[in-house]
Amino acid sequence: MDEVTLDERVQVWGSRLAAGLPSGGLRRPRAGAEQLMMRWLIGDPRLRAALFRFVDVRPACHSRSELVRHLSELLEEAGGRERFGAGEGPVDGEHSGVARRLARLTGRRALELPTAAAAALGVASMAHRFIAGEDAEAAAGELRSLWEHGRCVTLDLLGEATLTEGEGELYAERCTQTLRTLAQLGAAWQPAPMLDHDGLGPLPRANLSVKVSALTPHLRANAPRRALEAARERLLALLRLARELDAHLHVDMESLDTRESITELFLELLARDEFVAGPSAGIVLQAYLTDSEEQLERLLAWVEGNPRGAPFTVRLVKGAYWDHEVVLAAQHGWRTPVFTDRRACDRHYEHLTRRLLDARAGGLALRPAIASHNLRSLAHALAYADALRLEPEAVELQVLRGLGDDTAAAINACGRRVRVYCPVGDLVAGMAYLVRRLLENTSNDSFLAALGSGADLRLLLERP
């Protein structure tokens, strides 16, 4: 199909999705305070940095006075309090006026307690937007409610970094427990054809996203085989349990340093005879990596060469470690492994989408999952799938809880399958996650930020 025709279909899908956004889509009034905060954050990088650092340190504050001390210090810094004497601080124009005013407030004794409480509360409620509960059990109501709204889920277990064998063991136990809980919970949900089947067969209701880096302290960028030996038994046990419970096991992708270990390990295990019939499994492809097409070809070749009873899911994401990859490369003098131009990255995302959908249309036992909050990217996937005459169930769209709630509603309204990536864990564990999501949501490149600030829909749906 030529590009013009495809693009017309993308526009049509984009408008349908936009119309499905709650409150008619654009300029949806958020709660007043939150809206104001988001506006400050987007427009004020120093305040943004201060608040993120506060959110980050929040769980380490064991008393209210600790909390206030950190908040006012961070705000003072953002407000331009000199750190190393004249000449070395940021130039005056870069200071945050909002931060300075807030710093004065938090610095006043009388306001200490209420401010601290508000600060603590603010973080907790922010966190709750992104984190469904402490564990699967606690999130049961939320998961059921999502299902009843036409949304299936995948669970992600937040936690501290795994630095020891004990921590790896603990994470594996949490995974085991979660799989069992999810299988139980899912069994009680009402039938939902769009969520329960696609053309390739039944879709497991229990769906867990696993981080290999949390299974073992032995991930080493320069020695990918080391993690294979270290994590093999734990991942094997999870795959066997998923097979037994008819659950889906997905491995998440993390920083580029770990890609080789994760891919090698997962594909090696899945290729075993014992897993020929199941479980359903999948991996993640990060479109922001400039070599992601090679990675996709490798995955497709593997799927082709390893016919299994259960189809293989590839979740296409943009990638969440952009800053990390850029910083690491700059500090070592390496070629930047990610696209640095947003439009080039979006173009590549669409290119990989087409490659995935082509492969599915070509008869491969592959389930493409398009995970994005960018309406253009989602519309493009739906338009291209239509053009290939794929059945509506063939394409799954995925969003993050908290950030993608409106997008999920829009997808529901269009009658397509949406899966919500739901992190569970305690507040302490959720901080890194929360900070990452907030940074994304308020960055200049954020589609949601643009949408929230009332940018022109036509521009947002333009071909990248």
Added chain:
Amino acid sequence: MTAHATFRNEPALELRREPVRAQALRALAELRTKLPLRIGSASGAAWGADGAGGGGGGELRSHNPADPAELIAVAPAGTAADARAAVTRADAALTAWASLEASVRVRTLQRAAGLLRERRLELAALEVLEAGKPWPEADADVCEAIDFLEYYALGAAALAQGVALLQVPGERNTLRYHPRGVHAVIAPWNFPLAIPAGMVSAALVTGNTVVFKPAEQTPACGHALVQALHAAGVPEDAVVLLTGSDEPARELVAHPLVHGIAFTGSCAAGQHIIRAAAEPHPGQRHVKRVIAEMGGKNCIIVDADADLDDAVPAIVKSAFGFAGQKCSAAARVLVCEEIAEPLSERLAGAIAALRVGPAEDFASDLSAVIDAEAVTRIGAFLEGAEHAPRVQAQVPAGTDGHYVPPTMFVDLPSSSRIVREEVFGPVLSCERVTSVEAAVRIVQEGDFGLTGGLFTRSPRTIEYVSRLGIVGNLYVNREITGAMVGRQPFGGGRLSGTGPKAGGPDYLLSFVEARSVSENTVRHGLVI
């Protein structure tokens, strides 16, 4: 020195990519076919039939620390006579080298950097085998050597412009920097290319000539540096390689024709050099200048609000990278008591997960220590604390490699040798403190002041500790090793060294003498 603005660090090998690792391993295999390397003698004589150097001191041999049966290089064991001959040659070469245009020396050093760059994989492989340095760190050392050559070349070009002085009518005031004379460079084995490259190139590029004595454990690395300098066009006698152990080094320090001594090594040796160099010798008409980089007993302070997910891996890397054999390595963790338990627990688990093995294996977190003597020395520290509870990782069994298990002690009494003295091995002491202020006092009371770490999420605490200047290099919320040229100028205070900071803007000034000229431009009452 605006010239430094154009400086960029040499990019590290991207070892996370499989083809790069494969290349590195090929270079190692290729190097193995050439072993043992045979290094010529300082006095220029060809290798004698007896295998000894010109001075008759016999030979010294370097071995793979992970497999001492593997001979890496054979070099002459230089004698006092060899040292005297080397100084005589360097002195004779001085006038010609010093009188070159600065730009010629600058370009020569830049060419030498290029030659090292061409041999990067081979040189890293050599460090892997001769120093037992794991790949990423061996590669970083080669990069740092290149960085030093490039950085000091740019610095020397800027220095040659002189400095602007106050001018009043009828006066023309100028200031130029002159070379000082023959320099002795006495280098350690732990950064076998980078540290000598820094000291040698700083002396050379500013117009001095050099007699360079590499550590006896790593003669081949030292030789590779001199080879590159000669191939780039530095005259044979302007930089003379003198392999050997203590005897030639003592002679160099005492020699009346030596004007400056650049040393990196132990505190005891450094203090000895400072004393010996202060003693004038017959015929000596100058004061010797000593630049000494000595030891460290580096502390990482962990505040109660620190993120342990970051702090633990950074502490492990700082304490156990290259088996702790860096003067910048972490020796003590001073943790606020609120989080002392979880920190030491997680540290223990992380240490237990460390893998000890040959440096050439990419999966090794840490390697063997340099030689049998180091095993004995570190062993004595561990035995001295025999009743104290400790956490250790496994070391490979059934090998003759010089392995020492990475070890952590928790809450040792402050009188323990492990708390007080520099171990220079994979040994860490974790101690609880009541506050950051208390930790700062402990650092200030220590003999050394080289590197230090601080983990905190409070801007005020960062400011408080930074302002105190308690160590030469303070690292906040990151590992405390791996200083980069031009980014973290390196060097400490107290007994850690004399300064100036290596890889920083002031370093070259220690290798030159400023001379000012004031010319009267008034003739017959007129300004000409």
